[in-house]
Amino acid sequence: MPLPGSGLAKGLAVTLRTMTRKSVTARYPDTQPELPPRSRGVIALFEENCTVCMLCARECPDWCIYIDSHKETSPPAAPGGRERSRNVLDRFAIDFALCMYCGICIEVCPFDALFWSPEFEYAETDILDLTHERDKLRDWMWTVPAPPPLDPAAEEPKEIAAARKAAEKQAAQAQAQAEAEKQARPGDAEGGTGEGEA
Amino acid sequence: MDYFHGYSVVGLVAVVGVLFVTVSFTAGRLLRPDVPTQEKLLTYECGVDPVGEDWAHTQIRYYVYAFLYVIFAVDAIFLFPWATVFAAHGFGGTTLVEMFVFLGFLAIGLLYAWKKGVLEWT
């Protein structure tokens, strides 16, 4: 059985020990915090990628994304062709007083137009000012960090895998062609393997 | 006159204290804003509209403690005049025993209360 009161003494010892150690407070406005990668600070808009598909606005649980757009028709590329129409973004705003930083909009964007920015100092004195417009959202794009490197053992990203496959295929084709040319050269004694279709 | 001098100073401190409170309240009245609204004057119940009135039914258990206290406090004050004289000449052991008899009776009372489970709830 432990000594009666030893628990009480232990409690006192813990607090006293903590007092003698260096405190862990981050002195924020004086020193900037060290943010972890993929910090959810604010949502940035890469408006060049936006096609006004409205997926983000529709999926937002808070309905805090406001998008206005109009259609523009451009003349056909070739005479006699069809007129082409495309959506032009007029307004893209996010009300950060409503946003709950779930990130669904970023997930659903099919064209990579929305990104997490680690920027967090966008407080306003009026709640209405927390509705940030597209220019501000676009500006935050500059603060979006490069995507973090993959784990060494991670699967390749699809794009790279596809590109690599294509490149490999091309290389294989080139090699095959070169070999075929070599074989088809007249005066070549050994007739190796049948040279297929070449 | 030491006695009256001493207590007149104590009385003066009381007056100074009252003055201090009065002055700070008056100064506060000049400094602070005063814009009462109906909601501001509502009873505070964590932001929810208050329900019922301020009085609610409470367990009566507390009350036994209050009785105990008054009885024991009457006992405890006898200790003080005793404390100043019991070691003096002409008192000594007898007075000590007298006080222990007195305290013994009250200790019995405390034991009785303890045994009856008045001192605990759970």
Add this chain to the structure above:
Amino acid sequence: MNDTLHVVLRLVAVLVAFLVLPLLVGQTEHKVMAHMQGRLGPMYAGGFHGWAQLVADGVKFAQKEDVVPADADRRIFQLAPAVALLPYLLVLIVIPVGPHGFVGEAVDAGLFFVLAVMGVGVLGSLMAGWASANKFSLLGGLRTAAQLMAYELPMLLAAASVAMAAGTLSLPGIVESYHWWWTLWQLMGGLVFFTAGLAELQRPPFDMPVADSEIIFGAYTEYTGLRFALFLLAEYAGIVVLCGLTTVLFLGGWHGPWAGSVGWLWTLLKTAVLAFIVIWLRVSYPRLREDQLMKFAWTVLIPISLVQIALTGVVKVVTS
């Protein structure tokens, strides 16, 4: 006129001590609590380590609107903070700081005076609790009253033990007759006195009457601005008074090396150490439940203090 001057000087000194020492304790609490929790605490107000934080708080409190709830009993609600605060001012004047009359005013029945007047302060909490017309306040007031009743008694008994040892109720008299071994002899009484005092001040771990997770802020829930500040001041003045009294009664007040010249420093130092312990306990321990609180007073502290009285009496009669 010399006499008048003396009196005025003492009054001013007591008032200054009454206003400055609680602030010091409060600021120390800010910092000590912070560091015990691995934080820094206030760092900006006043520049160096936020030393002026409480001054800034005071300015803020003075500028805040004084809200009296519509259902409240206006007069009593407004009077309560004064009733809670003033007893501590009165008590402060009789606490001896150094030898040779270095005391606000020596009162013959000083110890008894102190205990009686400190008991009045609880009326402030009761008044506040009742007059607020708020359930939580009323509960807080009830708890305050029950707590006072439970802990006043061990305090009285422990103080009686010291009075027995010294054979006087005068506070300077008690310190004068102190010997170093009294601290050991009166150890149980000292612990009981300090603990009971903590409970009377409603300091953690005995802060059930103001338990924020249950009853918001107990009797002080409806208070704002200056009146709230006065309640807080009363709490910290209470810490100063309790630590000062414990020093005087159990730790020998001004006794120490070179007591003749720097005795007052010893008193202040011991008081400061005790105040640190008060803060330390607050950080270290969780709050006691209401029934544990009552049980602790009646089944632990009171028996211990009765044993201490018996011990003191026997030792005193044997040695005299």
Add this chain to the structure above:
Amino acid sequence: MIHSATHHPGFLSPTGVEITFLLVGLATLGAAVVTVTTRQLVHAALWLVVALGGIAVEYLLLTAEFIAWVQVLIYVGSVVVLLLFGLMLTKAPIGHSPDADSENRWVALAVALAAAGTLVWVVADAFRSTWIDVHHGTGQSATKVTGSSLFRFWVLPFEALSVLLLAALVGAIVLSRRRADVLPPAPDGSTAPHGKDR
């Protein structure tokens, strides 16, 4: 510092004590009258504090230092707290309590006057030839005087008092427990602890 006071007349001249006594007495009487006439229960209890405090000051002025602080400790510090406590536990509404008036005020007045008359007569008769010399520093060790007379001459009543207090204590416990039997169990469904060991 303190010694100098003995050479000076001090703040209150001898007649000053008497004047103060009279004024405090009037204030106490006023508070007492308000206590019994006010229609608000808690206000009555608080006016009682004023009246009891006034009596304590009167004791002080009669150099009965110890009794004065006993008055504060027991009556103001515990009896009134007990009273307030009881009021809060039962019912003490803010504002007037019309049912607090028992309509007996004339009988009560007669009883009060008779009691006051009897007390004044008895006390004046008993202490007719006894005088307290308040002016010659009898304040020295009033506690000691109380103690020595208590333990020299009044030991038996003192011991009897302890028996009386014990009886009161047991009585209080018995009464409160019998009341507990009548009460329904606690609404939260837990077994009422007052019915534990019977």
